[in-house]
Amino acid sequence: MKNQRLLLLALLSLSLSGCLDEGGGSKKPNHTETPPATSIPEEPQPDETLPEPEPEKPPVVPPLDPQPQPDGETTAPAPAFPEPSGAVRDEISAEGFYDIDASGKPRAVRNDLSGNLPAMVQFVQNHSVDPSGNAAKNMPMLTSEREALLLVTPDPDQGEVRGLTLSVTVDGQTKPAVTLRHPDELPEADRNASDARPDVRYSRRAWSAVLPWDWVKPGMSLSISDDRGRNGVLAGDAIDIAAPAELVINNVRLGLLTEPPRSNGHYMLLEPARAGTDYFQTVPVSRLIVAKYDEVILQKVMVASGTIYDTASAVEGSVYAGDMRENTAKSTFSVGINLANWGVTSSSMQSQQQPQVTQSVVVHHARGVYQNGQVNHGLSGGNSILTLIDSVGNEFSHEIGHHYGLGHYPGQNVEPKNLWDRHHADSGWGYIGHRQRMRANLDWAKYKPAEVPQFQKQYNYNWDSMSGGWPGSSLSRYTHYTGYSTHLKIQPSLDKAVLAVGSPTGYRKWNATTRKMENFQPKQPASNQVWYNGVAGNFPKPRRQGITVFTLLGGYDPVNGVGLLYPPARSNWGNVFDLPQPTADATAAQCWLSVDYAGGRNQRIALAPNRMQGNANKLHVQVAADENPQQASLHCQAAGGTARELHRVSFPQNLPAIEPPVIIGREAGYQALRRIELPELEQALLKLQNQAVPTLNGQAKVLYDSYAQHAAELSAPARAQLERYRGLQQKALRLNRWMDAYQAQLKAADPAVEKALLGFIEQLGLRSDPLLPPAQAMKVNNNCLRAESVGGVITPVIIAAAQCKGEAAETWLTDANGRIRNTQNPHLCLTDRGGSSEVGLSECDSNADAQSWNLAALPQVKRESRCLDLKNGFLSEGRGTLITYNCTNGGNQKWQGISRNDNLLLPLLQNRNLQPLLRLAIQP
16 A cells, blocks of 8 residues: 555646646647558558647547437447547647747748648658759759658648648659648657657658659659648649769778778678668668678788888878878779779879769778888778778768768858858758658757757757768768758769660760750760770770679789789679770780680780879779689780780689678668568567567667568568557557547546546456556665756655655656656656766656666666666765666666566556556555
């Protein structure tokens, strides 16, 4: 009974303080729930949120007596408190970011439609953009042939909208109609903070649907109708649209007279599906290819002077400097690989000039031996070259930003100054398509009042990648560029030719006038640093595209007759060509490569016969791996002289198969990542078989939200657990919907509705004894954990045993999801702040992973490898700080009094619906 009295005290306290009053968030009209809006409408998700009624429209309670039917008969008596068929209140407590302008006032709703349904339209890909006029706002355009989240915000002055239907026409073909999702169902943001500040969603007014990639094309027109028969049209010629750009990222580890660096930070190389899919969401491309090379170790290295090293460079090196860094890693490998993929065979080793025919970069992680020892190179990018320590985080986003042409702090001196180099009210959010979530431009970390601009005096904005930004997202490891940077440099730089098998030239390019991809012949520029020897000044057509290749790289001095071929490097993506041959029986100077294939075939490939710049040239040629090359030799012939072989290498044989490159976007979608993550979801679901209450937290919950619609691809046992979990979420939806409908009667403690509530809980299979778990003390070394106000914020504090009184503030409620609520403040849960920061109390949220604690290893209370911990292991003046720390088995991490339980009601209830259950729990 003591615990029950504590619960009653908590209830009374909350009733007086208003803690369980309705939360923030804008009020929404009654509506019937809509299914997720994709190209093919799907079933409602079990955790979708529900709207709030207008005050003048309370829920309708059916009459208690049977009503006469038309034929005079009566039906069986209806239940006094029937289950509602639709949502009756708003479950969302969040600010609407784009509903507020930069001045903090409600944002005006622009009308983008013709017809009698005025509404504002936006498209969200890597940034949220308008149908037209984006350039004037320093924002990018919609990218063609890429999935987009459509947002439609009806003019609020035109009255209530209860439903919207979308009809899309592309190239004269009408696509299947799509029901737009209600604003309450707009994808959540990527917030990674758990604190007392309100959540933020992009909008509380925008209806939404996902447009498949093959709908988003020039000429796409939208027709939007509402439930009252009004209609608005956005014509295809009113939508600005950019090229369906492509980007290739190749990766290699390179050892210069030593072993190459090896690090888990080589994310693009080691986990291309995860890294590539993540980065794809930050740039305006329709297709991204992530490729890689086998590891390369060079026992000898040639530099631009013509010197060949075999032990160490003659100079000192650093992360930013070194002759092998410049001449070998950057010039020969990064630039050379690109040139080889465009059919250019040789160039100056001293030069890093390249024509950027297609949009591609080569990442190298290089280490070399210098006079000052072994040196790792990195932290540099530009001109198709990425010299990186790590290919993840802001290092990658920043250095590839230089490749796009961005400098540091882009736009800082553009009026208004110090606005464009960081995010702001109009710099755009993004859509993380593979997670079905939105990418906020806010800094979710601790609010810094002195920084401007800021959102609602609660959040700062994140910085651009080129301005010292950071990922700052729970769902991404790459930094979100500003709309300004994307408009200024990124999108224009991506407007390059793309490889096309069906083109007579091998290439196509976007024509901004016709808004089509058209056959295109790239021309070779004049240069004394790169040896262009194409026919009629044209880049050659690839004989084969995007196949597994061996790249032959090396250096040679045609004057001194010195050359070096590096071991053939295998990549899972490259192009091969029919290349010009040297002249037979010539007396003029010439150099060439000779490649021998199995079966006796020989290929001779012409190289630059003279020094292009400096002493040494570099060579870069690709051959198809499946054509079984055996050996390659380098030859030069002086004018009037005889040919000399300068060096020879053998191709490696019987190599293990190399995995294919990862392709993201267009018809490939996110399949590469799904092939990896769906088995991970499978394993997470199978683990639920041993759980009395199926619970998904952390990455498992992210995977469920990402792939629940692909349940058919799971095994039968995993699918059964998914349905079990989904069923529980559906029960939560039904329970909260019921309590919302009869909120007034429950608040008045009407015995009839309380009895009906218990009956409904029984009907759902959620009844347990006791109804709610008992309140328990949490003690470490006999000192108790207490919730108290510190500086106006309710905070967990460890107090000395002598001060413990057994009050409600000193007791805690655990639930099946591992959340730990304070009995006096049951809407607040212990929340991990990360690292060794103080543990806080924040609004309980079933989706907040930072509130999920593992109680299976008691007396330790864990989150992965970290445990609840009394900081420093002792109290100071009778008080201690609660933190998380690496689990040590020390006494300051052993908690007594608390136990785990499988109570379902607490984790399923919305905080606003706790009060009636707390009251019922203490009744005999």
